Amino acid sequence: MRDGHPRTRAELIQLTGLARSTVGTRVDALLSTGLLSPSRESVSTGGRPPVRFVFNRGAGLVLAADIGATHATVALTDLGARVLVEQIEPVEITRGPSAVLDWLVDTCAQLLLEVGRPRSDLVGVGIGLPGPVEHSTGRPTNPPIMPGWDGFDVPGHVTRALGAPAVPVLVDNDVNIMALGEHATVYPEVQHLLFVKVATGIGAGIISGGTLNRGAAGAAGDLGHIQAPSGHDVACRCGNVGCLEAIASGPAIAARLRQQGHDVSGTADVIDLVRSGSLAATAEVRQAGREIGEVLAACVSLLNPSVVVIGGQLARASEPLLAGVREVVYGRSLPLATGSLQIVVSQTGRQAGVVGAATMLVQHVMSPDEVDARLAAASSP
């Protein structure tokens, strides 16, 4: 029902192949929770018209958080993952999990006040973190820039701090939720999409066959530590040399510009320089785009996506970055793989993370298994 089309009970029976009694029980349960409402579009066709039901996006709220290395975005969304209210604040991930997650829960309380809704409207929490996460447990696994977070029970802490044990808390890495957000919002019909985040780190979220591919250990999409073919011998924080991230990330570009005498301390300064027309900065960003393009050419040969989205902070200097990426990918890959390939900049921009975190949560809460489990819990004494 989440596509927004109103449907009758008979249509649902036909669509799902489920028994009349099963559909009846589920519709009644969803009506009682407010997730379905009778549609206003019911039109009399003579006689008693069959009642159509429609998914009620407003029936619940999702707390969605996109927590980066130095900034966090927290939002309340409806069940269609539309942002109702959001807050962006400087938050250092290095403050550790308890401090950051307690701040998240405090912010949630504030935002609930702003929209004038009770905490009981919250159906779940979706969180993106800037490092590898074991999605099934919500625990970060050896995240390089997140001291104190390794193995931390993020869902458990948030649930306790919220005082809401029945509210599911899902966690994933920031790039996966950005891919989910961009896919759900801009490319819902696309089956094969690669979302590439270029910022302090470089990573990708992979949509294959319409769903997020997390890999065997939740580590899929780790573009940043693929060796860039250009053969630079730059040391990477991971311990290897020549990783893409050590050559083409925001800090890597900033370091090269500093060597040329420019006054830049980080990615934001690089973007400002590009926007002010600096040839040196534009050339460095374009060259970073080419380096990223070399690795993306391999990804395109391997995955054959129809859309590659470039997002993350550095995508705000999108023209030279995209030009460099396109130059190499279209030059390197075979015609069959690039014939109908679009390489574009993220349209959800800064909201990709929270929209994706909310999408992840809604997809989970509305999955048949979850709905069945809640029906079973509700009907037991």
Place this chain on the structure above:
Amino acid sequence: MRDGHPRTRAELIQLTGLARSTVGTRVDALLSTGLLSPSRESVSTGGRPPVRFVFNRGAGLVLAADIGATHATVALTDLGARVLVEQIEPVEITRGPSAVLDWLVDTCAQLLLEVGRPRSDLVGVGIGLPGPVEHSTGRPTNPPIMPGWDGFDVPGHVTRALGAPAVPVLVDNDVNIMALGEHATVYPEVQHLLFVKVATGIGAGIISGGTLNRGAAGAAGDLGHIQAPSGHDVACRCGNVGCLEAIASGPAIAARLRQQGHDVSGTADVIDLVRSGSLAATAEVRQAGREIGEVLAACVSLLNPSVVVIGGQLARASEPLLAGVREVVYGRSLPLATGSLQIVVSQTGRQAGVVGAATMLVQHVMSPDEVDARLAAASSP
């Protein structure tokens, strides 16, 4: 039911959530086609015992073909994709589609005679070809080593030659079917697997979330034309330079050994040399393994599989090849991606192709949509 467990009607209703009447209709239809049989394992528990049904692998035959550049394997399998009889023959793909496919149909007739079954037992045909194929139509798309095959209607020709319009014919590239075969036979529980074929060409079949990922245009897995990071300037038949295939395929190794004065004309000679203990050939194959490993390290970072299978003709020189691959992949990739990664040689070996072609066909024929369509056709006047 294809997992082989006997089940009662009641168990099927509970498992599927389908209506009692739907399950009843489907079970009756499957019984009438012979795909289900009453199980011999029914045990009386007092009173009239409920009847259990079991999937009948022997109820039909699949014609499965793995057509390579110079050799073809044709087999008849049961509905569990088990090979009943097979034939391997030298067949030049360059003879063109009509000649090759007519030979396939003639061979099918021969094999049916051998097993003493009528053509009406054939439920479908699965074919693997050594080039890119648009899976939805079964037509090759610009296959580089298959003159005359571009856009050819393979299913149409086979259906006409068989004189069996109702028999589905599915076509895919050889590496995808090998991946399906290895996955179904050896690693049915593995969700993320990469099958790499190293022979005249180099390519991969990707299993993501338990299913084959063909990509947007059916071109996924094209490892052979990813640029090898070693930076060799060897020209590739695709028009680019430095492609993995131009450096690490069987013919590339043979060419280097010829330059060193060895009498080798192709991949088979390279394997013979390795087996006879030639240090030069062993060193060249190990170096090819390292080159392949550089590209696979990127694939492992991107896809995070738990199993990488090395197959294809050159995998018969498996020790130096695997050693080279492992050396680089375990050295280059992050611990999270390689912590539980197995890199192994193909166990299905030469049968991977036909087993996979049969698996592809059986998965299609047994999919709910197909079963429903046949039920509808059978019940219409």
